[in-house]
Amino acid sequence: MFRLFGQITGDPDFDLLRVTAGTDFGLPSPGHTTLTQLPGGNWAVDSFFYITYRIDFVGAPGSVLAGMSGSTTGTIRMGAGTGPSCEGNCPAGTICNEVRTVNADGTMDICCECVPINQACCLPTGACVDVDAFSCTVEFGGTPQGIGTTCATANCNAAECSPTPNGDACNPSPCPGEGQICLPTCINYDPNTGQSTVVSCDCRDELECHAVIQDGGNGDGDGEVTPHGGGNPCVVADAGGTVTLPPAGCAYLSPDDVHMILDGLPAGTTLQLAPIHTNFICGGPAGTQGVCHTLLPPTVCEDTGGVLGGNFDCFESDANFTINGTGTLAGFNRTALIPLSCEVVTAPRTPGDAVQSFDTDMFRMFGQITGDPDFDLLRVTGGTDFGLPSPGHTTLTQLPGGNWAVDSFFDITYRIDFVGAPGGPLAGMSGSTTATIRMATGSGPACQGVCPPGTVCREVRTVQADGSITVCCVCEPISTTEACCLPNAACVDVDAVTCADLGGIAQGPGTTCATTTCNASDCNPTPNGDGCNPFPCPNDGHACVPVCAVFDPTTGQTLITVCECKFDDACQIRFAPGSAPGGGPDGGDGPRGGGNPCVVADNGGGTVSLPPAGCDYLSPTDVHEIIDGLPPGTTIQLAPIHTNFICHEQSGNPGVVCTFNPPPGVCEVPGGTFSGQRDCFDSDAQFTLTGTGALAGFNRTAILPLQCEVHTAPRLPGQPVQSFDTDMFRMFGQITGDPDFDLLRVTGGTDFGLPSPGHTTLTQLPGGNWAVDSFFDITYRIDFVAAPGGPLAGMSGSTTATIRMATGGGAPSCEGVCPPGTTCREVRTLLPDGRINVCCVCEPYCACPGDVYADGVLNGKDIQAFVDCLLGVGAPGALINCACVDFDNNGPSMSDVPQFVQAILTKQPCSPTP
Numbered sequence: 001m002f003r004l005f006g007q008i009t010g011d012p013d014f015d016l017l018r019v020t021a022g023t024d025f026g027l028p029s030p031g032h033t034t035l036t037q038l039p040g041g042n043w044a045v046d047s048f049f050y051i052t053y054r055i056d057f058v059g060a061p062g063s064v065l066a067g068m069s070g071s072t073t074g075t076i077r078m079g080a081g082t083g084p085s086c087e088g089n090c091p092a093g094t095i096c097n098e099v100r101t102v103n104a105d106g107t108m109d110i111c112c113e114c115v116p117i118n119q120a121c122c123l124p125t126g127a128c129v130d131v132d133a134f135s136c137t138v139e140f141g142g143t144p145q146g147i148g149t150t151c152a153t154a155n156c157n158a159a160e161c162s163p164t165p166n167g168d169a170c171n172p173s174p175c176p177g178e179g180q181i182c183l184p185t186c187i188n189y190d191p192n193t194g195q196s197t198v199v200s201c202d203c204r205d206e207l208e209c210h211a212v213i214q215d216g217g218n219g220d221g222d223g224e225v226t227p228h229g230g231g232n233p234c235v236v237a238d239a240g241g242t243v244t245l246p247p248a249g250c251a252y253l254s255p256d257d258v259h260m261i262l263d264g265l266p267a268g269t270t271l272q273l274a275p276i277h278t279n280f281i282c283g284g285p286a287g288t289q290g291v292c293h294t295l296l297p298p299t300v301c302e303d304t305g306g307v308l309g310g311n312f313d314c315f316e317s318d319a320n321f322t323i324n325g326t327g328t329l330a331g332f333n334r335t336a337l338i339p340l341s342c343e344v345v346t347a348p349r350t351p352g353d354a355v356q357s358f359d360t361d362m363f364r365m366f367g368q369i370t371g372d373p374d375f376d377l378l379r380v381t382g383g384t385d386f387g388l389p390s391p392g393h394t395t396l397t398q399l400p401g402g403n404w405a406v407d408s409f410f411d412i413t414y415r416i417d418f419v420g421a422p423g424g425p426l427a428g429m430s431g432s433t434t435a436t437i438r439m440a441t442g443s444g445p446a447c448q449g450v451c452p453p454g455t456v457c458r459e460v461r462t463v464q465a466d467g468s469i470t471v472c473c474v475c476e477p478i479s480t481t482e483a484c485c486l487p488n489a490a491c492v493d494v495d496a497v498t499c500a501d502l503g504g505i506a507q508g509p510g511t512t513c514a515t516t517t518c519n520a521s522d523c524n525p526t527p528n529g530d531g532c533n534p535f536p537c538p539n540d541g542h543a544c545v546p547v548c549a550v551f552d553p554t555t556g557q558t559l560i561t562v563c564e565c566k567f568d569d570a571c572q573i574r575f576a577p578g579s580a581p582g583g584g585p586d587g588g589d590g591p592r593g594g595g596n597p598c599v600v601a602d603n604g605g606g607t608v609s610l611p612p613a614g615c616d617y618l619s620p621t622d623v624h625e626i627i628d629g630l631p632p633g634t635t636i637q638l639a640p641i642h643t644n645f646i647c648h649e650q651s652g653n654p655g656v657v658c659t660f661n662p663p664p665g666v667c668e669v670p671g672g673t674f675s676g677q678r679d680c681f682d683s684d685a686q687f688t689l690t691g692t693g694a695l696a697g698f699n700r701t702a703i704l705p706l707q708c709e710v711h712t713a714p715r716l717p718g719q720p721v722q723s724f725d726t727d728m729f730r731m732f733g734q735i736t737g738d739p740d741f742d743l744l745r746v747t748g749g750t751d752f753g754l755p756s757p758g759h760t761t762l763t764q765l766p767g768g769n770w771a772v773d774s775f776f777d778i779t780y781r782i783d784f785v786a787a788p789g790g791p792l793a794g795m796s797g798s799t800t801a802t803i804r805m806a807t808g809g810g811a812p813s814c815e816g817v818c819p820p821g822t823t824c825r826e827v828r829t830l831l832p833d834g835r836i837n838v839c840c841v842c843e844p845y846c847a848c849p850g851d852v853y854a855d856g857v858l859n860g861k862d863i864q865a866f867v868d869c870l871l872g873v874g875a876p877g878a879l880i881n882c883a884c885v886d887f888d889n890n891g892p893s894m895s896d897v898p899q900f901v902q903a904i905l906t907k908q909p910c911s912p913t914p
Helices: 133-138 496-501 861-871 896-905
Strands: 005-007 012-022 031-037 043-060 068-078 092-101 108-116 119-122 128-130 143-147 181-187 196-205 210-212 260-263 271-282 302-304 313-326 333-346 355-370 376-380 391-398 403-419 430-441 446-448 455-463 469-477 483-485 491-494 542-551 558-567 572-574 624-626 635-647 668-671 675-691 699-713 720-738 742-748 757-764 770-786 796-809 813-815 822-829 836-844
Touching: 031 092, 043 403, 043 720, 092 210, 092 483, 108 483, 119 133, 128 542, 143 757, 260 391, 260 403, 260 430, 333 376, 355 403, 376 836, 391 455, 403 635, 430 822, 558 572, 572 836, 624 796, 635 796, 720 770, 757 822, 813 836, 861 896
Parallel strands: none
Antiparallel strands: 005 012, 012 043, 031 043, 043 068, 092 108, 119 128, 119 143, 181 196, 181 210, 181 469, 210 446, 260 271, 271 313, 302 313, 313 333, 333 355, 355 376, 355 391, 376 403, 391 403, 403 430, 455 469, 483 491, 542 558, 542 572, 542 836, 572 813, 624 635, 635 675, 668 675, 675 699, 699 720, 720 742, 720 757, 742 770, 757 770, 770 796, 822 836
């Protein structure tokens, strides 16, 4: 068992329950399998593993394990199959062995025999035992020395943490430190062939800084380090002390992944498109520029500029796809060549440096074919500027003789749109699929892992005389000062904090003004992603504002990625309350956030059961207040946590405020004022009460059991992003007979005359769990009657106000003004690492779904317009409003068709769209 890992979080008993095992994780887990062929051809399988496991747990608050945590390591035998085995002692020099004989009726005779021991076994300690090869490996963790050897003649030495003889890995040395394993620290590779060899190893924690081969290191897609590799080498000629990009003659491949078409195909069916991106041609014929924002002269690829402050590249290329069908399209196989037009932006690099390492971005990418025998349309779109973030990185290493080794990748978020051709295997099918894939060229190793505080994991590249490159991973000190570029293009050497105070942009550890050229700031994110730099925008009234941000639902942190010059009230990213830089309301450096993360499991139906189990609703900045009935200048502030959601426990319970009685244990049933779902549940409101004014010093905690009914708008299970309105329809709870309160009552909810609207967004993460971002603007009434003899004696009153209660990591939202006929909407894209990219765009607005022809009535004119917009064919005319295709707020899709048909048949009235 080489690797085994699994965990659950947010469980009623466990905040974390994790199981880790496997030899590659430093937890040896050997096994053995015996396959015996039976009459007819089937096989009997007898298999076992001696699994060394580590179980880590953190008890959930409020459970029987609250306050407990720990890590336990042990070994257990896990087996499958029912066959007997042989065990026991044999005379000296022999070992108990089993002999299997298959009978004609399918049974097996298993006989146990003592057979001679014929191998020496060298143990990791250097000791030697004479056992059979199986026992040597499985029982003793040793190395068999070969048939006919004995300990009398074998020379065993203790294994050291060093490369294996053929350099394909580090040997499995028993490391001295707990949790340490033998990891590569230096790897030598040939940039011309892609072959890699481990040249040094060290005992380190598996998360410490160490060397790894890039995916596809041996050309078989598993990323394994091997001297027999092939990779995808890329070596190009010098061009003025650097490389002209894209690298001529190189191909970008995806080592492990394929593009996929999912949407619009039958259930369980996919089209897998294995890609090769190649044949880069600089600047097309005069008068053409493809998707590039600036026209370059013919044969010219690269010019200065772009959002990363370095260069931008404009080129034509080919995407060669090998297409294979699965499911109902099994057997569909062909190649398709799609001409692509691309614009890439790169960060600055210094020509002449022997190693040049810089960020890149696939800014725009577009290509399509039409009139194909299988596809009326096959279109590929990607690029950050198209709302499909596609960041990358490139490292150039100069070789003896002057050529350059290029190691480059892009994590391309793409959208594939297709319409099947009539008469072909895809006839009647169409759809749009969005996903992310890594495309890379080159074969160099990389460094990953953590280092001690004050240091960072960096790669040191050394070019050998034979043209190979040795990459070593070291922890280097982080310089306390760095070059700081001020908005006026001046440079000062200061620490990053001081640089930010000066309104400048820190250039990174190790930089100095002696080698740095500063330019006037563009409208870009600050280097640490906590805001937009104070760029003086050219248009009067414009400011540099955020329009895209990457949000981590597990930590609540938000990193700004794109800024634009706009009016200050224009459509842009708005941050959740309390998400100042550094994660708290007091500010600080770094990503915004902290939030109140809420990640829950799928309920088996492609969505989430509400309320979200294990999550709390908090108020990021506000508190409930009691004002009425207290002396002037005096308040009682109630900081709330709404938690412990329990689905309806007893049918017919007269204490429940719900307008319906769901079965015991059920929270959610169809219905409600939004015609979606309605939820009935019990919960707790935990208040921290703090007095002010005449009640300064009054402080305590009170828990009010609440009963709630929530209504939600329809959502489409299975969609990766589900965004819908909600409403706290009814909420009620009280305590009586308290030492301080004869009565403390909280009432809220739209049905009680206290409007409490809300909204929920569900985003599916890698692995299937869902990030939940949800809030309610609850209008509440707090009634209280003080208890005699307490600090509030003689006081009573009723206070009404509104407070926002929210759960989730505090994902950014989109708000602001858009041009007439459009509205500000957020576009969410899931990144491979589980983070969510949120971009704010002005999209066409539709006041009447179905009125695609935009003439104010639903009639036959809308049908062809609906079909054209849905399939993305043709060019929308002056009256066509494709936003009116979307009935369910999930974007135009086939799920809108039934609702459109119903709207047309019933001739629902509507007002003209703007």
